[in-house]
Amino acid sequence: MAKLGVNVDHIATVRQARGTIEPDPVTAALLAELAGADGITVHLREDRRHIQDRDVEILRATVQTRLNLEMAATDEMVAIAERLLPDQVTLVPEKRQELTTEGGLDVIGNAAQLRPYIARLGQAGIVVSLFVDPDAAQIKASREVGGNAVEIHTGTYCDAPTEARRATELEKIRQAISCGHESALVVNAGHGLNYRNVREVVALGGVEEYNIGHAIISRALLVGLDRAVREMATLVRC
Numbered sequence: 001m002a003k004l005g006v007n008v009d010h011i012a013t014v015r016q017a018r019g020t021i022e023p024d025p026v027t028a029a030l031l032a033e034l035a036g037a038d039g040i041t042v043h044l045r046e047d048r049r050h051i052q053d054r055d056v057e058i059l060r061a062t063v064q065t066r067l068n069l070e071m072a073a074t075d076e077m078v079a080i081a082e083r084l085l086p087d088q089v090t091l092v093p094e095k096r097q098e099l100t101t102e103g104g105l106d107v108i109g110n111a112a113q114l115r116p117y118i119a120r121l122g123q124a125g126i127v128v129s130l131f132v133d134p135d136a137a138q139i140k141a142s143r144e145v146g147g148n149a150v151e152i153h154t155g156t157y158c159d160a161p162t163e164a165r166r167a168t169e170l171e172k173i174r175q176a177i178s179c180g181h182e183s184a185l186v187v188n189a190g191h192g193l194n195y196r197n198v199r200e201v202v203a204l205g206g207v208e209e210y211n212i213g214h215a216i217i218s219r220a221l222l223v224g225l226d227r228a229v230r231e232m233a234t235l236v237r238c
């Protein structure tokens with residue numbers, strides 16, 4: 001049965017829109033756990049547009065399940081992870097102007113830079129996952145640079161404009177899951193998943209954890225976070 005990691009970044013997005021103290025992503029994380037989330041994910045971006053350092057510090061002390069810190073592979077972020085010790089770090093590419101993470105990491109092109117950071121995170125006892133496109137070469141490289149897991153980027157599947165493209169992208173995800181297992185990696189998945197499109201990915205099997213944010217937080221605005229998390233947990237655990 002797959003697990004559900006709830007990404008609470010967009011609770012912080014609403015808070016930062018007013019520069020005030022509410023809503024608090026820490027409270028949202030606790031409620032998500034009470035509703036059955038298997039883990040909490042936050043992305044501490046270089047520009048601090050939503051999640052703040054204070055959020056990660058308090059979450060580290062309060063999350064009872066697993067804390068997954070998404071971050072760029074930089075000196076600053078690796079030092080923060082070494083200090084706060086999240087259960088898992090997911091390395092993502094980061095561009096200042098993007099609305100959200102666009103595309104997976106180029107593990108092959110950045111292997112020399114990634115390897116020492118991954119080694120440091122591993123020495124600190126942190127599980128390291130790399131966010132990659134459903135691409136066999138990038139997945140194999142994720143193992144070669146020392147990663148424990150990959151998170152397969154499902155965004156292209158989710159945004160597919162036609163049924164045919166969607167089927168093609170789903171097949172790429174299926175092959176990527178197999179490739180991850182053949183490379184002895186734990187396989188996670190995420191980005192763009194919602195209450196409709198997650199079903200076909202879940203039906204493929206083989207994914208350890210889904211990291212889902214925007215769809216859950218959007219639904220929570222209308223039906224409450226408890227119900228939004230429970231409904232998604234039911235879908236991913238099918």
Ligand code: PXP
Pocket residue numbers: 007009043070090092100101131151189190191192193211212213214215
């Ligand atoms: N996984 C990664 C690596 C991400 O960067 C994001 C977005 O922060 C997500 C999952 C969650 O994506 P979404 O908000 O579209 O569910």
